Amino acid sequence: MLNFTHRPTGRRAGLALLAAALLGHTSLAHAQEDRAALMEAHRGGTLVLSAVAAAGTIDPMVNYTAQFWQVFQMTYDGLLKFKQASRTEGFQIVPSLAEALPEAENDGKTYVFKLRKGIKFSNGKELTASDVVASFQRIFKISSPTSGSFYNGIVGADACIAAPADCTLEGGVIGDDAAGTVTINLTQPDAEFFAKIAVPHASIVPAGTPATDAAPVPCPAPAPT
Incomplete structure (x- = not known):
């Protein structure tokens, strides 16, 4: 028994491909609209964390466990x-509160980050460059486990490690609220710098957040739009 398969040729084949492409485009458009509606419907809310055993603090600048970093x-x-994202794509570093990954300046020792506009913390406060400066200071003031390793290359870090409570990172992290920029100066080039500020220990919290372990009470978090 012979089976015959009809295959459109020439112009008919082109029309068939065009129809398929249009159908796929329409499906993609609908999917994007559905996702946008879903995101709008589920924006905000409360995340309840339950555990059968203690796993440490909920403070993102203190906890250094893999299970909590997944939450952070x-x-x-x-x-x-x-x-x-899944698999190796999850190792890609992308902008979050910054608009883009900045180009290195000053022979790889200076980075200028432009903050995204319209971002507020979960307590309603609008994100400013001053919050970023205060957050990097808090890494040292709270004696984060990686303050002396991940962030010791920032200008002014040595003084902060010696006297955490008085940390200013003067000349190291400079915020300009009017321009919406944050400049970070390093003592020397660091190929891993982007990775170090992409981990939860460099989370941004509002200025004025106590420099003590937040323990069971979460710090206000940014809510990107």
Whole structure:
């Protein structure tokens, strides 16, 4: 028994491909509209974390456990972050509170971040450059586990490590609220710098957040739009 398959040729084949492409485009458009509606319907809300055993503090600048970093990646944001995707794509560093990954200046020792507009913390406060400066200071004031390793290359870090409570990172992290920019100066080039500020220990919290372990009470988190 012979089976025959009809295959359109020439102009008919072209029309068939065009129809398929249009159908796929329409399906994609509908999917994007559905996703936008879903995101709008589910914006905000409350995340309840339950555990059968203690796993440490909920403070993103203190906890250094893999299970909590998975939570922090969803609930907190830094200037940059690791892309929320599966497999190796999840290692890609992308902008978060910053508009883009900045180009290195000053022979790889200076980075100027432009903050995205319209971002507010979960307590309603609008994000400013001053919040970013205060957050980097808090890393040292709270004696974050990686303050002396991940962030010791920032100008002024040595003084902060020596006297955490008095940390200013003078000349190291400079905010300009009017321009919406944050400049970070390093003592030397660091090829891993973007990765270091993409992890939860460099999460941005409002200026004025106590420099003490937040423990069971979460710090206000940014809510990118």
